[in-house]
Amino acid sequence: MRVILAEDSVILREGLAHLLADAGVDVVGQTGDAEGLLELAGALRPDAVVVDIRMPPTHTDEGLRAAREIRERHPGVGILILSQYVETGSAVEIIMRDPRGCGYLLKDRVADIGELTDALKRVAAGESVIDPDVVARLISRRRVADALDKLTARELEVLALMAEGRSNEAITRRLSVGGKTTETHVRNIFTKLQLEQSLADHRRVLAVLAYLRA
Missing domain, CATH: 3.40.50.2300 (Response regulator)
Incomplete structure (x- = not known):
């Protein structure tokens, strides 16, 4: 060869x-x-x-x-x-x-x-x-993208603001809601997208990437 x-x-x-x-x-x-x-x-x-x-x-x-x-x-x-x-x-x-x-x-x-x-x-x-690692990443990406369908309208709105680079505090002001309400939405987003807390991957970044690629 x-x-x-x-x-x-x-x-x-x-x-x-x-x-x-x-x-x-x-x-x-x-x-x-x-x-x-x-x-x-x-x-x-x-x-x-x-x-x-x-x-x-x-x-x-x-x-x-x-x-x-x-x-x-x-x-x-x-x-x-x-x-x-x-x-x-x-x-x-x-x-x-x-x-x-x-x-x-x-x-x-x-x-x-x-x-x-x-x-x-x-x-x-x-x-x-x-490569098996590439296949695993593709499967993971598809799983995360599909999970966006599980988000509520308000959670999608929060995620869209996260994609703009806004902090939880800024999102709270923008939506005129309580801080704990925003934290709950963000936590629900991570849970529904199955983004476990990790030192290697920042969940906020991964959530935004899922949103942008959908």
Whole structure:
């Protein structure tokens, strides 16, 4: 299997190349930017490419845009998208639009060379691969979005004000209600959206995100 690696971190890229070579994968090209990936893909016609979502110069979505172009120019090339974080927007959109030969893994998975090579073989064979953590996040997002239907009109109004960045005190003044009433509405919102208190995730932010994405 012939593979091209597109990753701007030289250390990670070289490490991946070494691990894949040891696993019997032929790494035919390496690059640190999206433009280089497009050039190599056209010249070398690999079985699959591994591309990071965020690449130079802006480190936003260059890798994704390159992946889209490869899908259009060379539909037979498998694409394995890597990301440091769970990003369930454009990356998943690419897969859902045409899942054949496309995959999305978190970089944590590359430590398991068996899992990485299996993913590459699958996308090269036209199958799709999605990281379990990404699937879990998508399911969680859908659950939270559906739960918005359980909110009362007043709770939705409170949530809309939260989305504007207003504090409980500001919401209380805006709605001309008591402070405890506002706290009850906010608490009910968290409960209905099933947002448990966590040090890692701020429930207020998660509630607002659910509202904005619905």
